[in-house]
Amino acid sequence: MEAKAVRFIYSRRCKEIRAQLVEQFKCLDQQCELRVQLLQDLQDFFRKKAEVEMDYSRNLEKLSERFLTKTRSTKDHQLK
Template structure:
C-alpha cells in the first residue's frame, strides 16, 4: 500500500512538473506572439501612413513593399496561430489534470475506507 502511495505521489509530481513546464512555455510563446504582432502592427501602420497612396496603388504585384506587407501579415498570422495552438494545449492539459486529481482523490478516499474496513 505504501508503495502505491509513493508511486501515486511520484506521478502527481511528474504531472505538476509537466504542468509547470507547459505553463512557462506558454508564457514564453504568448510573449513571442504578442511581440511579433506588435512588430507587424508597427510596420503595417508605417506603410499605411504613406502619403503617396497613388504610388502605392500603381506598384507592381512583386514590389518590395507588397512583399514586405505579405511578410508582416504572415508573421502576424503565425503569432496568432501559435497563441491559439498553445491555448488549446493548455486547456487540454488543464482538463486532464482536473480529471486526474478527481480520480486521485477518489482513490485516496477508497484507500482510507479500505484501511478503516480492515
C-alpha cells in the first residue's frame, strides 16, 4: 500500500473513532445531568421531610406538655 493511502485510511478511521467518542460522551453527559437532577430532587425531598418531621416533633412535645401539665394539676387537686 502506498503511504498516502495508509495515511488517508488512518485519518478517516481516526475521524470515525472521534465521532463515536463524541457521541458516547454526549450520552454520558446527559446521563450525568439526569442523575445530578435526581440527586437534587432527592435532597430537596429529604430536606422538606426533615422540616415536616421537626414541626411534627415540636407540636407533639407541646401537646404532651399541655396534657402533662393538665394531669399534674388534676392530681394535685385530687390529693388536696
